[in-house]
Amino acid sequence: MPVSYSRDLENLENRLGYSFETREILVEALTHKSFYHENPDTAASYNERLEFLGDSVLSLVIVEHLFAYERQFTESMMAKMKSYLVRDAFLSEIASEISLGRYVRLGKGEEDTGGRAKKSILADALEALFGAVYLDGGYENARGLILKLYGARIPVVVASGDYHDYKTELQEESQTSFGVLPEYRVILQEGVEHRKTFTVEVFIAGRKFGKGQGKSKKEAETRAAREAMARLDETV
Numbered sequence: 001m002p003v004s005y006s007r008d009l010e011n012l013e014n015r016l017g018y019s020f021e022t023r024e025i026l027v028e029a030l031t032h033k034s035f036y037h038e039n040p041d042t043a044a045s046y047n048e049r050l051e052f053l054g055d056s057v058l059s060l061v062i063v064e065h066l067f068a069y070e071r072q073f074t075e076s077m078m079a080k081m082k083s084y085l086v087r088d089a090f091l092s093e094i095a096s097e098i099s100l101g102r103y104v105r106l107g108k109g110e111e112d113t114g115g116r117a118k119k120s121i122l123a124d125a126l127e128a129l130f131g132a133v134y135l136d137g138g139y140e141n142a143r144g145l146i147l148k149l150y151g152a153r154i155p156v157v158v159a160s161g162d163y164h165d166y167k168t169e170l171q172e173e174s175q176t177s178f179g180v181l182p183e184y185r186v187i188l189q190e191g192v193e194h195r196k197t198f199t200v201e202v203f204i205a206g207r208k209f210g211k212g213q214g215k216s217k218k219e220a221e222t223r224a225a226r227e228a229m230a231r232l233d234e235t236v
Contacts, residue, residue, distance in 0.1 A: 020132070182225070196215070210229075212226070
């Protein structure tokens with residue numbers, strides 16, 4: 001391993017607040033399959049196995065944390081919150097905050113196409129890192145690192161209710177109460193091609209129940225569905 005990369009790994013460990021007993025596990029967690037395939041003589045393995053392990057460790061930590069809340073959540077609520085909290089969007093955001101992309105070993109092709117900033121690569125590397133800490137230092141160290149990196153995200157999600165799948169919930173309620181599916185209509189698009197804002201209204205049986213705005217149609221539809229669910233709770 002080059003001395004310069006070894007020093008980089010020390011910097012990463014300092015950011016994490018965790019030092020590996022077995023450095024090879026950390027290197028594996030940071031090795032993308034593109035690097036492995038291009039460097040078979042220097043890379044012993046890549047991080048997909050650790051990613052699989054880390055995904056399970058992360059899920060257990062999140063569910064355990066939610067289970068211990070003073071407010072007792074139902075199984076369904078915990079499942080929704082867990083799914084929301086382990087999305088690539090969350091993981092890649094955390095990975096970016098600790099500059100994880102800087103340390104990932106990528107093949108030339110991935111490097112040239114901006115792989116260090118790709119959400120999927122960052123999210124996978126972070127899960128692999130969680131798996132590596134679990135193997136190297138045990139569950140408590142992995143749990144401590146996960147909760148440290150997540151910070152206030154968990155209580156914010158719990159308080160905001162953003163974990164709800166409002167579109168699915170509205171569809172189910174609409175079919176139960178009205179016998180029809182909700183209809184989403186884009187009523188306004190503003191902005192340049194890559195920075196558009198969408199405004200969507202949602203109708204049930206011809207009656208408008210909600211309106212939402214977002215940077216994508218999906219985001220606008222979700223917000224419209226959220227408003228519609230609130231109105232349905234008042235009227236149905």
